[in-house]
Amino acid sequence: MNAGGLASNGRQFKNPDEMWREEVGDQSKKSEWYNKGVSYWQGVEATVDGVLGGYGHVNDADIKASEAFLNALLAERFTNAGRGHHLVALDCGSGVGRVTKNLLIRYFNEVDLLEPVSHFLEAARGNLAPENLLVSDSYKAANFYCLPLQDFTPDAQRYDCIWIQWCIGHLADDDFVSFFKRAKGGLKPGGFFVLKENIARAGFVLDEEDKSVTRSDSYFKELFNQCGLHIWKMKDQKGFPDELFAVKMYALTTEIPKIVNPSKTRRQSKNRPGVIK
């Protein structure tokens, strides 16, 4: 990636290498980067509004779009949309368990949560206690890991879906790539990642306050390539306030996607405007 970037304090960078050298140049700087990220969230109240930076009202639109995306994925990748399978998901950077409670727990029999900020994880534990859930007892939050992504290695082939929303910006590029490489081993055959993230218009934007980076779509695609991951499906989030970053959902797989329905593609192409000869 050779595009430049901008920091919240106005500092401009020629490219990501220059920014990462300054921010996480050596091991002690890297620890400082991660500590500052976690400290920022330690000072935030453990509520949906807190983890969404005061934008708690986007929760419904976020979950609705995520649910449509997840339903399409389950239908494409599992026979009978996953019904009859024992499905397991991991919610990464889960905060107070918002995504699990509103979405994942209705589709996955077990959901594990991974979150480095202990007061968020404790709130998630309460929010996801069986008496606070509107699902049958064959759906439950199973494990609560108080760890950051860069230190986590999943159990081999445990997950059908690893959901990573609004937290990957905390990881430096090298840790991003090594996280996904390790996490691939945590997917069951046919399993997939969903990455839902803010997208910069170009290059990247560094947030000095919470130590996170918002990457562009092409920056993400370059990193997916380094991880050996393929985009199975992607979709733009609609209906968020204009002042927010654009948000995209990427479904990522270890295998190269095939054309799902070639006959449909052929049929559709007949309906394209023809050239008048």
Ligand SMILES: C[S@@+](CC[C@H](N)C(=O)[O-])C[C@H]1O[C@@H](n2cnc3c(N)ncnc32)[C@H](O)[C@@H]1O
């Ligand atoms: C914007 S909140 C999103 C929470 C949740 N994913 C959601 O959508 O409701 C960002 C979350 O990332 C977590 N986080 C910060 N650094 C992290 C890291 N290195 N690894 C994993 N999560 C991290 C924060 O503690 C916080 O819970």
